[in-house]
Amino acid sequence: MNAGTTSLAPAISMRSEWVQFARFLKRPTLPTRAPLPKIMSLIAVLRLFVLDLIVMSVLLGIAGAVMSAGIDVPETALAGMEIGPAIIFAVIVIAPLVEETLFRGWLSGRPGHVVGILLAVPAGLLAAGIFTAVGGGTFANPWAGMAGAAIVGLIVALAFVFLLRRRDAMRWFKRFFPLFFWLSTLGFASVHLFNFEPGQMAMALPLVLPQFATGTMLGYLRVRYGLWSSILLHMLHNGAFISLVLLAGSAA
Structure with a gap:
């Protein structure tokens, strides 16, 4: 084991995984080399995906309440766009691969x-x-x-x-790992401001909170289980998001 690093014990339940994640956010620490992919690592990704869905549901609920109050919310680039197979593939596959490589x-x-x-x-x-x-x-x-x-x-x-x-x-x-971790998370969230019109970016700041929250989970998985795990969670997250957009479009 390298000096200055830590090795987290494998979580045995969803709750313990979330507790480890919370402790990591309180004090981001770079563990030893991430282990090779295995079943427990895949289970950890699914546990964080459940947490991601919960957080996204809460934030979407808040956004819905804001819109119900009559407050205008900037629309993303996907609004009004015809979503075909190429867009879906780019959102679910290309974007996670590129963004996880660059940011984490x-x-x-x-x-x-x-x-x-x-x-x-x-x-x-x-x-x-x-x-x-x-x-x-x-x-x-x-x-x-x-x-x-x-x-x-x-x-x-x-x-x-x-x-x-x-x-x-x-x-x-x-x-300086804590600094790098938070800069990576902030940068990941900030780049999503470009999904909005230039004149709406200031108003759109609260709308990238989902990316910031998900970014913390992606960073945790990346250093805890390996880059593949953050890519997989990113794909699952984007897949859930694009599915919601498609469902909303079909219901309109």
């Missing part, structure tokens, strides 16, 4: 993850520029271009993860 892939503090993410972003942007130039200044399919750039960035990140796989978390990173 480096939270392990290991050099391969940190350096990989730092270089994956410019590599993805460079790939996007090349794809745009080859396509004559625009993509015939914007989603395909974004997916291509994301894949290039992911390949770069994975290459450095493999090359530096034996390196443990950096000491300075472990020392």
Whole structure:
């Protein structure tokens, strides 16, 4: 075990998992390397998903009460948009993969993850520029271009993860881990402000509270069980959200 890290005992129930999560938020600490995926890890993801659904239900209830009071609430980019298979795939698969890699892939503090993410972003942007130039200044399919750039960035990140796989978390990173954890969570929530019109971003601040709350769970899972677990919870969360949007649209 590395100095300065802790290893949490496996939770034996949903309640104990939630208690561990609450303790983690009170004092975010970087554990030792996350274990390989196993059944208990998958169960932990499902436990956090239940908590996520509860939190989202409460926040949606508050939003509904605000709207019932006659207060205008800014609409997201999905409002009025025709949601087809490409949008659903992007929301449930592409977005979790990209966002978890960018916002939490480096939270392990290991050099391969940190350096990989730092270089994956410019590599993805460079790939996007090349794809745009080859396509004559625009993509015939914007989603395909974004997916291509994301894949290039992911390949770069994975290459450095493999090359530096034996390196443990950096000491300075472990020392400042609480700061990195909250900055990651805040950044994840803030980027969702771009789902609203520029003039509505200030009013939309309370509307990204769900992303902030979910971000804390994603960060906990990432360092406790591995990046795959935060990606899976993110997919489940987005899947539940898009299902709610589709149901609301069909009922309208």
